[in-house]
Amino acid sequence: MLHQKTIDDLLTIHEIYMERDVPTYERGREILAKYPDAKRIEVDSHWKIPELFGFEGSVDDWLWNKKNVLILGTKKGLTCRANTRSSHWVAPSQSNGCTMSCSYCYVPRRKGYANPISIFVNIEQIMKYLRGHAGRQGIKTEPDAIDPEYWVYEIGENGDCSADAAICDNVKNLIDLYKELPNAKLTFATKFVNRGMLSYDPQRKTRIRFSLMPHQMSKLVDVRTTPISERIAVMNEFREAGYEVNVSFAPVIYYEGWLDDWYALFDEMNQVLDEATKAQLATEIIFLTHNDRLHEVNLGWHPKAEEVLWKPEIQQVKYSQTGQKNVRYKNNIKREIVGELVNAVSSQLPYCQIRYAF
Incomplete structure (x- = not known):
């Protein structure tokens, strides 16, 4: 039997x-008591730690920081941002950063590139805000593509909640909160299987989205994550434990033979997922967006991944709202490959609703 990656493999x-x-x-x-032997370093702000945040000095220690460093602070700005895709709202985060190190991740470029987990310890304030925000929305009266019944809140935009849940009870607290809210549910995407979360009893008020991509590509770019087959294998159990189980096909990376690899992934899903899991399955399809500064950093620690992520001959520049130079597949190529993958999902996974694809 293959060794299943646990949080102890990821965090020391x-x-x-x-x-x-x-x-x-x-x-x-609670967290400080859990790690009594860790060196404690006081800082003015969880955002401003020069020895961590600033990509020149930290590339050599990239993976060491991911495994060995934890940051604790408080979430200062408690606001919900309107969203229109996988959720109606993006909740104020209970964490930022990740112990995993996916080479395409957009979060590091917001926070100085070296970005281990930051846990926000003022969870009671965050929950009080979310309770009030949901109360102000009232009952959702019309179904939409996001959910037929509830207002949906994304709680994992800036990290991976399954890994966070192995450090403290922030995520469990939020799952318990949304069980109480009559008009709302929460959602997050994950690349880590945390079997401890099977005991949380979310009562269908938590939508967990397992991120999936073809195996060989995941082995290259999904650094320090749970292998794809293990993510698929646990989906029935999470559904039985009371979660709404969805998937996220993201990011979709274009390369020679890419579509054949997706067909193989779909075959595995068809064989492993039970009928009840299939009946409630939905997905989003998100093609790769990369970034010129992240490309330069990746060349310092994982250049092999950049051979598939950075393809100037088929990519075009798209400036972000903050002025960053992002790249994505050229319009004519993207139209074609989005259509090909949508058709593949529709034919091979006819039970799987596609919320959106871009």
Whole structure:
């Protein structure tokens, strides 16, 4: 039997950077007690840690930081951002950063590139805000592509909640909160199988989206994540445990033979998923967007991945709202390959609703 990756394979905390008020929060004290031997380093802000945030100095220690460093702070700005795709709202995050190190991840380029997990210890304030926000929305009266019944809140935009849940109870607390809210449910995407979450009893008020891509590509670019077959294998169990189980085909990377690899993935899903899991399955399809600065950083720690991620001959520049130079597949190519994958999903996974594809 293959060794299943656990959080102990991903995290061995040696250093904790913490804002000064962290010990005044119950969650902060819990986490500090969990890692009593870790070196504690006080900082003014979880955002401003020069030895971590700033890609020149941290590329050589990229994976060490991911495995050995934890950051604790408080979430200052509590706001929900309107969304129109996988959720209606993006909730204020209970964490930022990730112990995994997917080479295409957009989060590091928002936070100085070296970006281990930051846990926000003021979870009670976050929950109070979310309870009030949901209350102000009232009952959702019309079904839409996001959900037929509930307002949906994304809680994992800037990290992986399955890994966070192995550090503390922030994610469990949020899952429990949304069980109480009559008009709302939460959602997050994940690349990590945390079997401890099977005991949370989410009562269909949590939509977990397992990110999937062809095996060989995942082995190259999904660094330090749970293997694809293990993600698929656990989906029936999560559905039986009370989760709404969806998938996320993201990012879709174009290369020679790409579509054949997706067909093989779909065959595996058809063989492994039971009828009840298939009946409630939905997906989003998101093609790769890359970034010129992230490309330069990746050349320092994972140049092999850049051979498939950085393809100037088939990519075009798209500037972000913050002025960053992103690249995505050229319009004529993208139209064709989006259509090909949508058709493949429709034919091979006819039970799987496609929420959107771009």
